[in-house]
Amino acid sequence: MGNLTTWFEQEAYTVRFDWGQDGAARAGARGDAVIIVDTLRFSTTVAAHIAAGATVEPCHWKEGADTSLLSPLTLLPQPLLPITGGGEISVSLASPNGAMCCRAASTSGARAIFAGALVNASAVATAAHALDSPITIIACGERWPDGSLRFALEDLLGAGAMIASLRNLSSSPEAKAARAVFLSAKSQLHGRLLTCGSGVELMDKGLEADVHYAAQLNSLTVAPHLQDGVFSNSLASGDRILQ
Template identity: 40%
Template structure:
């Protein structure tokens, strides 16, 4: 009889930096890590970085909650093609400091909700703030979980998203003690960086969709490696500068 495979919850307990995908990965890592980094490059985490970098605070909303009441004084993000703030990072570059923005997202915000319920420290990471988020995660102490969000197939199962692998890899590359999964993401990031992150992001499925829909500026913003020192951390329900 072949030896039994280790149970998933025990796979990475001997690594300081661990990586798992999607909702299930977020739940698994939040149960065993001091800090969990949610990575949704196109576009939730990038939008959060832009907003927080301008002194705003972001209330993550799952897409199914987009119409739920929000606290007084909170601005609700609108459709991507609307005139005001939205999930498009480019729409947030003029956001005023002190703005409190409710931002619906089917992937990144959903993972934030899953992690928030566990009490783990939650950070939002992307290519723009990879080094800053990695440093902040190390400062917390204890095991670090990195969760690339991925996209959803029509049946609501997760689809691996190359852009999220690269964002997770950029963060993992700045951290020691990586699991094999985190090490692979770091290697993918290094290869993409050698080719040109902007070109690689633009060639992904999500990047092509955004270009076709007229949101090429969002891809440009997302590809700006370490352009930001913002570290969005969830406090009292809002992602704010750490």
């Protein structure tokens, strides 16, 4: 007989789908590989910075990190901080949604944590698939002014893109629904992102270019992997990307 702790776990399936910090914490507690999807803009920006050669430390926006770096177009050689002796670039990326979902998955014991979006969906699916582990894709969602979770179409589409790339694994009904939404919109991603609520918000703030960047399906071949609180690329140059 099921109960609240098992009804919604999607335990019979390899590919699972959930929302927000609570979903990330549940996935972490199961020991799943967790993919954090905050399409506008955290996950897209993490991928963009890593593609430019940086490592990224996710931070809550209240911790004082520079929120201007949340744009995927704020790339090197902007005033970022060199790591002493390593030659790499370290970015502290503030985010109230994606970063907090990363933290929830990490503190609850996730096997691995990736940052995924439309721009690197296939690359992240490849890296997660290689772990031979249950995978939960987390659509972060946004927040209403009272702090409650707001549905975010862009995150559903990003999650669905990764689930579509994991087609050889068993997917829960929840994951299949996200995949179906993505497939129905695959040829219209720019239009959907520009006209959804979050896209309209960014355009009103003069950030339309960020939305266009985030809508470019599989434009990057990086799989940001969180280790010791920092994202770096988990894919070697010879890894074969799932198509």
